[in-house]
Amino acid sequence: MSTQPDLLYSEEEEALRAAVRDLLTDHCSPADVITRTESDAPHDLALWKTLAATMGLAGLLVPEELGGQGASHREVAVVLEELGRAVAPVPYLTSAVVATEALLACGDADLLGQLAAGRTIGALAVALHSAPGAAVKVARAENGTLHGELTGIADAVAADVLLVPADDGGLYAVSADAVTITAQVSLDLTRPLATVTLAGAAGRRVGDAGPAVRRALRAAAGQLASEQLGLSDWALTETVRYLKERKQFNRPVGGFQAIKHRLAQLWLEVVNLRAAARAAADALATGEDTDVAVAVAQAYAAPVAVHAAEEALQLHGGIGMTWEHPVHLYLKRAKADSIAYGTAGAHRSALAELVDLQAP
Structure with a gap:
């Protein structure tokens, strides 16, 4: 029960x-x-x-x-x-x-x-956009060595060891020194992506790739919602603080009714995201209804985080458009997170299957 x-x-x-x-x-x-x-x-x-x-x-x-x-x-x-x-x-x-x-x-x-x-520092050599349960690109295992090119690997440039899934069903620990890591152009510069090229790299088999990758990506999707919550909360808090200080027509901008409505809507979204993210974290901790809780959190989190960052950018006015103001970092992270470990649409589809609620 x-x-x-x-x-x-x-x-x-x-x-x-x-x-x-x-x-x-x-x-x-x-x-x-x-x-x-x-x-x-x-x-x-x-x-x-x-x-x-x-x-x-x-x-x-x-x-x-x-x-x-x-x-x-x-x-x-x-x-x-x-x-x-x-x-x-x-x-x-x-x-x-x-x-x-x-x-x-x-x-x-x-x-x-x-x-x-x-x-x-470890990194799973699976593309950042991979959703839990989705097919992932794997390396080719030949005579105890690994070959192939894996793209979109988050934080690979910082990793000491890469966990590489291979076509023989194994997950291999490979030293970062044994592969070529090439930085890719990334929207989010705080979580850079890279291409990992394996050309006869030696690896130590640590287990079966299938269940390990599924477990890792499910945890990643669930925990990403908490990161998106922190991002959204910063965007809302900083925007409210700025609008209390910024004056127009000799009164705080935050006092205008239209601005209040936008902030109230955003506050509601962030509160709901907190509930979804906390539910996913608790489900991962207890093991109860984990797949459903993770799918719910990620179906909701990405649109809220992007909306929060976009509102922060707009409501900061001209200063928000500058490179010196940090809001662009949050918008880029929110956009990158919106496709990380599965899009909101992918998680909605997964949720529909989990609760047996198919589209007409």
Whole structure:
């Protein structure tokens, strides 16, 4: 018998949020992120080291006996909310969630311990747009080596090890030094994409690719909603703050009725997104109705995040259009997230099948 999920944040989750937000406030300012996106080093590896190793957040999903924290997806969701709020250029979702979930499905204790300690950054070599359950492009396995070209791999440029699915059904751990990683032109410069070329790369089989990839992509889609929630909440909060300060005809712009209506509508959308994202995180943590909760969250999250970022851009007026203002980072992340791990339309279709509600 299933129990009603508790979508409220616990005291421990709020304490975790405060610690992560304080760190990001001190070390991940919007100006710093903009500067980094214009450099040839898009990832903030110093911030990643603090998050992963010092705070132990890379190992939240890893059991304590394997060197992790033994926490759940609820805590991970809180971390991702704050990372989304800061558009932090760190490979947290791709390494601490996606690669970690794939390895948990395989039971590879050694590599899990390395990822949990923050010593190693992992990336699943599956295109960022791949939805849970969808067919993915795989490498060709020949005589113990891997061949092929895999595109759209998020955070591959920061990875130390790649988890590569192959046509023999295996998932292989491949050192990043054994492959050629070529950066692709990415809309979201805080989560860059790359092409991974394997030309006889040696790999160690860690398990079966099918169940590992499905588990990893489902967790990714569910947790992405929390990142989108953090992004949306930042956009709403910053826009309200700006409109209280900005004056036109000698009164705050936020006082105009039409603006109030737009903000009220956005507030409702963000509140609903919080419920959907929390439900997905709780379902991933408990294992109850997980597929449905993840599909609901992703069917709703992308349009809200894009709308929030677009409204922030428009309601900031001329300053919002400048490169110096960080709102463009949020719009690009929202747009990129809207096709990451399956589009809203793909998740609506999946949800229709799950609840047996087919289109006429």
